Amino acid sequence: MKFNRRDFIKTGGMVMIGSLAAPSFLGGCTGSAADKAAGISFAQNHFGVSEQDLKKVLAAALEKGGDYADLFFEHTYRNNIGLQDGAVNRAASNIDFGMGVRVLSGDQTGYAYVETITLDEMLKAARTAARIANAGKTTAAVNLTEIPVTNNYYTVQTAWDEIAVKEKMPYLQKLNDKVFALDKRVNKVSASLGDSTSHILFCNSEGQMYYDYRPMVTLSAVCIMEENGKIENSYAARSYRMGAEFLTDEVIETLAKEAIEKTSILFQAIKPKGGEMPVVMGAGGSGILLHEAIGHAFEADFNRKNTSIFADQLNKKICNENITVVDDGTIPFNRGSVNIDDEGIEGQKTYIVKDGVLTSYLHDRLSAKHYGIPSTGNGRRESFRMMPIPRMRATYMEAGNVTEEEMISTVKKGIYASNFTNGQVQIGAGDFTFFVKDGYLIENGKLTQPIKDINIIGNGPKALADITMVGNNYKMDNGTWTCGKDGQSCPVTCGMPSALVSKLTVGGES
Known part of the structure; x- marks a missing residue:
């Protein structure tokens, strides 16, 4: 891969060093359950690196004087089998293995990765990242201490x-x-x-080191x-x-x-007439509204760069006082949960909106430093090839104080949205479009004709402000939600109780 150093110094960047050379143990997980419980010692053996190697690589990453450096080792193996025409007829496996090194110097980020974990290749990557984030000063040596994983949100009985x-x-x-x-x-x-x-094996120049089995x-x-x-x-x-x-x-x-x-x-479903009307969002999968239309705008990188519509709304009332929105990395066995995020920050539960007031953005280390507060544990990455950025985990709205039937009864003419398949949002403005797979017409306070294949169009912050009733039937949608941002994909979940949005544009028949 060729790169222009000036471009990377100007904008921050990433480069690959070396090529794929899989070690002999890549066929599967090695070590017993007791070995895995041992944590760091198991991880170092697994990746074939010593503590002395890690210190040398971190020292190389900081030799140009960065403020901070971290190393992210990953070994992931994936398997998939499929059934069609009444028989299991396809299978696939994939192995990913490597290490990424990141150097921060002020607002400048250098990143490089290797797919061959030898000391020589790791040092090359570290020095490449150091040159990208050149600060022109020296940095003290690093001592490493294991971070204890105090909570394991996804214990495994059978690997x-x-x-x-x-x-x-x-x-x-x-x-x-x-x-x-x-x-x-x-x-x-x-x-x-x-x-x-x-x-996952992680260590940084602050002396922290952890192992996670995901x-x-x-x-x-x-x-x-x-x-x-x-x-x-x-x-x-x-x-x-x-x-x-x-x-x-x-x-x-x-x-x-x-x-x-x-x-x-x-x-039995029809495509209804379109137009602006009240929409009752069904419990569960309607959480995509929170994720796409609202959640991304709460991620702190967009606010730090002043591109989010919520950039100047912190600690201000932005919606109905019955609304509380949470991003949570601590739900047991949840697809979006993290014991420790990809920057060494322990998983936690973050109240983004509390009783209608915007109380927190979702932070990684960079944005937390910018705002002078601790990270919320939202630094996530797709793989060792990517830099961590603020990403959601499990985003949901807490239960309200009315029944779904009560909110439906207030709607003379509108729709009830049951299942969503996808959506997209323009982060800065908050404009969104969601595809509703199925739902119902609401006529004179009752669910009547099933509907299908419609779009809901609106603006995230306005839709949040237009939620007038929140149901007492909170539900998490534990489907296969995957979030894409800046070319990276991450597993997430979303959920919410039923909620009445007083007006949204429904794209249906003319």
């Missing part, structure tokens, strides 16, 4: 590397057979099971049904930070029923 492909296959077959058994209109099912395991599993089913020549499809999915104990008959039963229910309702 994924203990389960062979042939042991996973029956669960997809059960899911397929269950969907077909529930409704004679089903003519096709596509299902997939994916698992991943990440070993599991993930996703199970999904797409259901295709036919009725009188008309074809409809929908899906159901779950994702958690769990081991193979996730695979139970109960989760298969739940997904099968949900896939059938979400598909069958579409045969």
Whole structure:
């Protein structure tokens, strides 16, 4: 990879050093459960690095005088099997291995990574990052101390590397057979099971060092049904930070029923007339509104750069006093949870909005330093190839004080949005568009005709301010939500109780 040093010095940047050379243990997780519990010693053996190596690399990263440096080691292996036409007929595995080094000097960031973890290659990467973030001064030597992981939010009973492909296959077959058994209109099912395991070793120039073992599993089913020549499809999915104990008959039963229910309702659904109207956001998946339309605008990098509409709203009332919005990295087994973030900050629960007042942004180390406060533990990255940036974890609205029926009863003409498939937002202005897979018309205070395939269009801050009622039925959507930002993807979750937005633009029939 070629790069222009002047461009990187001007804007901050990243470069790869070396090439892929997988060590012999990359076939799977090595070491017993007791070894993993030992933490740092297991991690150093796993990556083949000593504490002396880490100190040398950090010293090289700071030899041009940066304010701070960190090293992020990652070994991730992913497996996926898929079912189609009644049989498990595809499988894939992927291994990712390497180390990234970051150097901070004021507002300047240098970043480089290697896919070959030898001392020589790591030193090259460290010196490249140091040149990018050149500060022209010397920095003191580093002593390393292990950070104790006081809370483990995703303990594993059965590691994924203990389960062979042939042991996973029956669960997809059960899911397929269950969907077909529930409704004679089903003519096709596509299902997939994916698992991943990440070993993370982190250390920095502040002397902190930690090891984290991160599991993930996703199970999904797409259901295709036919009725009188008309074809409809929908899906159901779950994702958690769990081991193979996730695979139970109960989760298969739940997904099968949900896939059938979400598909069958579409045969009666219509596309309603569009226009501006009240919208009741259903509990659970409507949390995408919080994530896309509002949550990104609370990430501190956008506020630090004054590009967020909330940049001057901290400690001000921005919405109804019944609204409290949280970003939480501490929910057990949640897809978005972190024991420790990718910058060495312990996972925590952050109140972004409390009783209608904007109380906190979501910070990484850079933005926290800018605002002179501790990080909220939102420094996350897609992999060792990427720099950490402020990212959401599990973002949700806390329960309110009315029932869903009460808020629906106040709407003369509007819609109820049940399931969302995707959305996009313009961060600065907060303008958004969401695709609603299904829902209902609201007429004279009652749910009537099912609806499908519409867009909801609006402005995030305005929509937040226009929420007039919040339900008492909080629900987290534990689907396969993945957030994209600055070319990086991260696993997240979202949730909320039902909420009444007094007016949004609904894109339907003219």
